Amino acid sequence: MELTELPPSLGIAGDAKAAMRILSEIWGERGVFTCTVGSTLTSAIPGISDAGGTPELTLLTGPADAELLTLGHTVCIDGVPVNPPEGIPTPGLLTISALTLSGMQHHIVNAGCKVAPSIPFYDVGGEVGQSIVTGRAVPKARELFERGKVLGRLFAQDCKYLIVSESIAGGTTTALATMMAIGTLRENLVSSSSPRNPRELKTNTVLEGLKNAGLEIGSCKDDPLKAVECVGDPMIAVNAGMVIGASEKVPVILGGGTQMSAVIAVAAAIDPTVVDRIIHGTTRWLVRDPNSDIEKIDSNISPRLPLVYINMDYSKSPYKGLQAYEQGFIKEGVGCGGASVAAVISSAGRITCDDILEEEHGLYRRILGL
Amino acid sequence: MELTELPPSLGIAGDAKAAMRILSEIWGERGVFTCTVGSTLTSAIPGISDAGGTPELTLLTGPADAELLTLGHTVCIDGVPVNPPEGIPTPGLLTISALTLSGMQHHIVNAGCKVAPSIPFYDVGGEVGQSIVTGRAVPKARELFERGKVLGRLFAQDCKYLIVSESIAGGTTTALATMMAIGTLRENLVSSSSPRNPRELKTNTVLEGLKNAGLEIGSCKDDPLKAVECVGDPMIAVNAGMVIGASEKVPVILGGGTQMSAVIAVAAAIDPTVVDRIIHGTTRWLVRDPNSDIEKIDSNISPRLPLVYINMDYSKSPYKGLQAYEQGFIKEGVGCGGASVAAVISSAGRITCDDILEEEHGLYRRILGL
Numbered sequence: 221m222e223l224t225e226l227p228p229s230l231g232i233a234g235d236a237k238a239a240m241r242i243l244s245e246i247w248g249e250r251g252v253f254t255c256t257v258g259s260t261l262t263s264a265i266p267g268i269s270d271a272g273g274t275p276e277l278t279l280l281t282g283p284a285d286a287e288l289l290t291l292g293h294t295v296c297i298d299g300v301p302v303n304p305p306e307g308i309p310t311p312g313l314l315t316i317s318a319l320t321l322s323g324m325q326h327h328i329v330n331a332g333c334k335v336a337p338s339i340p341f342y343d344v345g346g347e348v349g350q351s352i353v354t355g356r357a358v359p360k361a362r363e364l365f366e367r368g369k370v371l372g373r374l375f376a377q378d379c380k381y382l383i384v385s386e387s388i389a390g391g392t393t394t395a396l397a398t399m400m401a402i403g404t405l406r407e408n409l410v411s412s413s414s415p416r417n418p419r420e421l422k423t424n425t426v427l428e429g430l431k432n433a434g435l436e437i438g439s440c441k442d443d444p445l446k447a448v449e450c451v452g453d454p455m456i457a458v459n460a461g462m463v464i465g466a467s468e469k470v471p472v473i474l475g476g477g478t479q480m481s482a483v484i485a486v487a488a489a490i491d492p493t494v495v496d497r498i499i500h501g502t503t504r505w506l507v508r509d510p511n512s513d514i515e516k517i518d519s520n521i522s523p524r525l526p527l528v529y530i531n532m533d534y535s536k537s538p539y540k541g542l543q544a545y546e547q548g549f550i551k552e553g554v555g556c557g558g559a560s561v562a563a564v565i566s567s568a569g570r571i572t573c574d575d576i577l578e579e580e581h582g583l584y585r586r587i588l589g590l
Numbered sequence: 591m592e593l594t595e596l597p598p599s600l601g602i603a604g605d606a607k608a609a610m611r612i613l614s615e616i617w618g619e620r621g622v623f624t625c626t627v628g629s630t631l632t633s634a635i636p637g638i639s640d641a642g643g644t645p646e647l648t649l650l651t652g653p654a655d656a657e658l659l660t661l662g663h664t665v666c667i668d669g670v671p672v673n674p675p676e677g678i679p680t681p682g683l684l685t686i687s688a689l690t691l692s693g694m695q696h697h698i699v700n701a702g703c704k705v706a707p708s709i710p711f712y713d714v715g716g717e718v719g720q721s722i723v724t725g726r727a728v729p730k731a732r733e734l735f736e737r738g739k740v741l742g743r744l745f746a747q748d749c750k751y752l753i754v755s756e757s758i759a760g761g762t763t764t765a766l767a768t769m770m771a772i773g774t775l776r777e778n779l780v781s782s783s784s785p786r787n788p789r790e791l792k793t794n795t796v797l798e799g800l801k802n803a804g805l806e807i808g809s810c811k812d813d814p815l816k817a818v819e820c821v822g823d824p825m826i827a828v829n830a831g832m833v834i835g836a837s838e839k840v841p842v843i844l845g846g847g848t849q850m851s852a853v854i855a856v857a858a859a860i861d862p863t864v865v866d867r868i869i870h871g872t873t874r875w876l877v878r879d880p881n882s883d884i885e886k887i888d889s890n891i892s893p894r895l896p897l898v899y900i901n902m903d904y905s906k907s908p909y910k911g912l913q914a915y916e917q918g919f920i921k922e923g924v925g926c927g928g929a930s931v932a933a934v935i936s937s938a939g940r941i942t943c944d945d946i947l948e949e950e951h952g953l954y955r956r957i958l959g960l
Contacts, residue, residue: 250748290740325748340741343700343713370660371710378620378695
């Protein structure tokens, strides 16, 4: 059907015409949701990542989110992943709510985790990413990209559209490094799960990684997988492949914040036509974040790239852990934006932000035992 | 739609009324195809299995079939898996043909392989099965069953029906052992990929395994997973879980010969109602095999169990490797029967055996370089 206007649950940035064209193609259809999880030692550098109780625990956030999505509880850690010191719970709760309401199939892809999640997952031969400071972050990047491409094609064999997303702590730092190596960015515009985005620490870590890899800004313009190999993370490698493989046949929604911009940047540097078959799907919190600029990043990749966001608003939630999103905490992750956008799409707009929030409140009480 | 008669491409054995009821429910719908691959050291006992060039190579048949299904070529061995000395190629070629024509999504599940397939696959934490002679064939059987159950539920979240199948050499021997331990069978009625079914060797191997496990016929009636643990294989554990998990929500087709009877026997011993939501899908060759009796085995499990088979006939094929099926070679494997039955279902009968054979001839020439 030809979609002429969006329901209030969704907002558009970037190329609105491209967004409406792809949304029209999949409006009212259920897609397949995937979340690629991993660990990078970059997140264990103190101060880089808040996505986990301690720097060491950030390595378990990916696998813990995977378990939560599949089982409704975690195995590799106690309780759900939280951001300290406030204990704000993982955005995976929003993801689960959106998946439950829409009835979408979901699959976990293990790009390389510190501890393998205790659930069935797609194995692509990944290993934990090294710290980008080494300049040799993902030695298997090219192989992971190829496996990702095959996996994207497998899902695209018979689905209306694919949602690709991530949970890997430290991922905005590796995203920044990857995009600087490719030349998408010359400055630090990436987001953070903390409202106190540690931009200087992240920039310095990235510059050290680039230096140790013998790279300058834009060095990897013609070999984007080298950027991932040197200063990226395993999720970027796998997801870039999945996007390219799946988008040969079906539209792809990249669910996530500036980490997914890095995935798009890599994929588009390999195949520039990919931007015509994808939507970047995220949250209102990310688009409105004063400490990052996802719109600028995406337009640097391509002015034709559409960005669709879910207008979730937690300001009236009774739970402090959710209200915190309105103060700039978390904002994205575990494909919560993409899954919510897809839930609205799948129901042709009948599922609203209010429905998703109501579902999430129930989940919040059950999972957190409130 | 209410289906009143079957197209000539399909045949029914077992409970015809149950078959028509389930077929009516899914007629004209595409399902999701899965193939669970693995290795058991049982297949390396000389003479037990012909599914591979040598006893050692039989350990690679599962992963090689997985690569073939996903990539169209193998990585872990040279060429496609064959049965010696005639070099008859894997039934995976029939599976691929049926999947191509129907456009079904396919996924590989690794239940425990000697060599991990060089493709993206579902990991369920499996390990290579030990020889059943040890009486401790699958120490992780209960864990694999649980992971399989979760995986079945994942696929069932959003699909019309699930096809569960296998490629594991030596699997009819482990199937026989499992079914004797449960008490489904008191005599050797399982099939073989050879027309010279080595029944005595298989029976003796099974009896030795049962003895070393301290089991008698029927000992595991109330604890079927103990049968798998002692004398089964990892595929049986995973697939029994998948059937139970998926059939909570959608119909399941068990694609394969007497190996899948063992899967059904385990699942039905755990949850007897499962037989009302499944179809055993196989080939005409298997049903007509004079050296085994799948109908008797299935009716021992439950008289309510429907068996639907594809009427493929290779007698007029120009290729000796396919003609051999008419002399009793191969007959089943890699879900070729289930995938073909599902192709007919998905097209509401428009895809015929002739269409599948034509597709297979093209594939045969391409893959075997004829």
